[in-house]
Amino acid sequence: MDAQRAGMSVPGLQAAGPQPINEMFEADGRARPECARVIAYLLAMESTRLAELGERAQRMFQTMGVTFNVYGDTEGGERIFPFDPIPRMISAEVWTGLEAGLIQRAQALNAFVADIYDQAQIVKDGVIPRDLVIGSPQFRHAAAGIKSPCGVYVTVAGIDLVRGADGRFHVLEDNVRTPSGVSYVIENRRIMTRLLPELIRALRVRSVENYPAYLLAGLRELAPRGISNPTVALLTPGLFNSAFFEHVFLSQQMGVELVEGRDLVCVDHKLFMKTVYGLRQIDVLYRRIDDDFLDPVVFRPDSLLGVAGLTAVLRAGNATLANAIGTGVADDKGVFAYTPAIIRYYLGEEPLLPIVETFLLRDAEVRAMVLRDLDRYVVKPTGASGGYGVVIGPSATDEELAQARRRIEVSPADFIAQPVFPLSVHPTLAGRGSDGKAALVPRHVDLRPFVLLGEKPRVLAGGLTRVALREGSMIVNSSQGGGSKDTWVLEE
């Protein structure tokens, strides 16, 4: 098999150390068993047809209007999320293990949130330092005393995984506030079923279409007690948000109203939306805006995105918010280092998924060690998401490193460091062949699966595979030039 043509070769990584694996090929160039049929299929295609796959997919996205907005981009902020048509395969066996690990992790983080805003027993038992929790920029005093009817605070979790040199999936970070990207998973699949229908059918790929139904079921289970047919609504910050497309998509797929703050009003500790025929009570609000903007009475007084009095409604138990206020304390990048301990503490189990080694720079000794070899680490601000403010040691300039060093020394608690992790690579249609046409080359990928908690946990089969389209780049965020692939979890 022509592994070279199928994008197996790995460009030399600047840093020494473990080399990334290729998701489709063993080190000796043999196709991995779950990928053999896809590789055979791709290599059997004429090079022109293969090269055209990407363009055909882009055209389909354009027609369907699948876009995202980029912050700070005033001129035509709508962009198409670049899509790579080469699917990422996950065997049934690997997925079964991942699924168990993801559920375990989401449940532990949920228990952590419930405890932190109640008795904070985990702090009293000395498992995690009190100041790390209270000092997290995502800790919300206002969340204390708000109870979820079925004990679920983290309804939706997006858990970012990366595959290491040993072939194992590691957790890179958790997203338990308002994780986004799931609409692309579903749209990617819709495109792929039109692009390569015969291949999908032959391989028996697990469906992702059930996600909106799963999400709606999970949200309905959150309804205050005694409500058998709850009204669910999705709260969006509006047209200019980067994920607005997804908000529209999910509300349509679930058949629930897409509301903005100005559509809502709180009366007598109840939440209502303003409809043509009068006020209609909302029982469960799936919010896609940050805590700070939810309720000007409690959080930022200048926010027009939320609705005054919402926190009081939640406290009275007359509506449930998903995800709950303050869940961000569980995806704080500092708390992340303690997640294996959190799993052991609440579930009494060993973590099924390892995490990427994480150093808290608030510790002087650790800090000294990291600063000695700063160019070998990835430095992340604890309070940011979306890849903003991340400094990647091996590819940073001297000036960038010096700046990072200064910032760490000024406020060490605001940063963590992780050794450069050799993200696996995947054949991607991002290169140029000798004929000038698109050709397969290896590019770094990660995986964001989505876990839903309700009366029972539900996991979307696969998740969003993000791919760094630039050669050598390990930044997969859509806001930073990343693209995505369809993720195919095979049936048993």
Add this chain to the structure above:
Amino acid sequence: MLRRIAGSLFWAARYLERAQWRARLVDVNYHLLLEVPPRDAEPWEPLVRITAEQELFATLHSQVTEAAVIDFFVFDKENRSSIRNCIEAVRANLSPVRHLISSELWIEVNRLYLESPRWSAQTLAASGVSAFFADLQRHFYTIAGIIGNTMPRDLAYDLIEIGTMLERPDNVSRLLDVKYHYLLPRLEDIGGPADLRQWAAVLRSASAFEAFRKVYGNAIRVNRVVEILVFDPAFPRSMRFCIERLAGALARLAAEEGDPSGESPSCDELLTLLRNGSAEKTIASGLHEFLIGVEAMCARLAAQVFDRYLSLG
């Protein structure tokens, strides 16, 4: 349906109607002036008067020339009701309700919107004024056709209907009023060739010329023009036709309302006036007063619709 969403549909419809109306006004006036050597010093002045925007116009232009009026009506970003701004408002209002309208409608409105920033006096001169407005009208008729043929007759459709049918009588009223009172003020000119040409232009502005010919034949008389534009039950741009349609849509809304507390907006007063009135009687007792009265009733109705179904306050 959310009130914000309902309001978007309502305003999209109003702005669409307004844009089309203005395109027709300019187009008709342009062609009218081609036929006669201008003896009036400012033949474009009545247009500005029809839209009641003399003050804004005066701040932007020193003279009422053809170029100035076309600029003001079609391109001007400063004029909230310029055709370009109306189209932008239509698109902005339809954008959050894309899930409620057909994709064909969105695509057509978006196409017009994307085209509009390229309009200028130069492009208009290059394509020719006639061709420009003919093209524009085709866009509007396409949009109207798409609405009629792709949208289910549900609440969303009714809101578009309500917006359109509240905007249209207002425009007709202004057109009639200005012609009747400001054009040709000398008594001896009434019934003369210039007068008839102007009434024919009024009919054309309301796309009523051919309908008029079918009903009344050749002879243009003031009372017949008023009859077809105000009291005709069948002509789609007559005030009565609009208010009948409006009443139908409002009745459907009221019937759907779960909790009918308070009074629903009612067209009864207007309908009585339009069903029982005649052009002859109205002209005898004062057309201007009648039109002012109708405009006020329409404005009151619009405010009631807003308070009852659309307001977020």
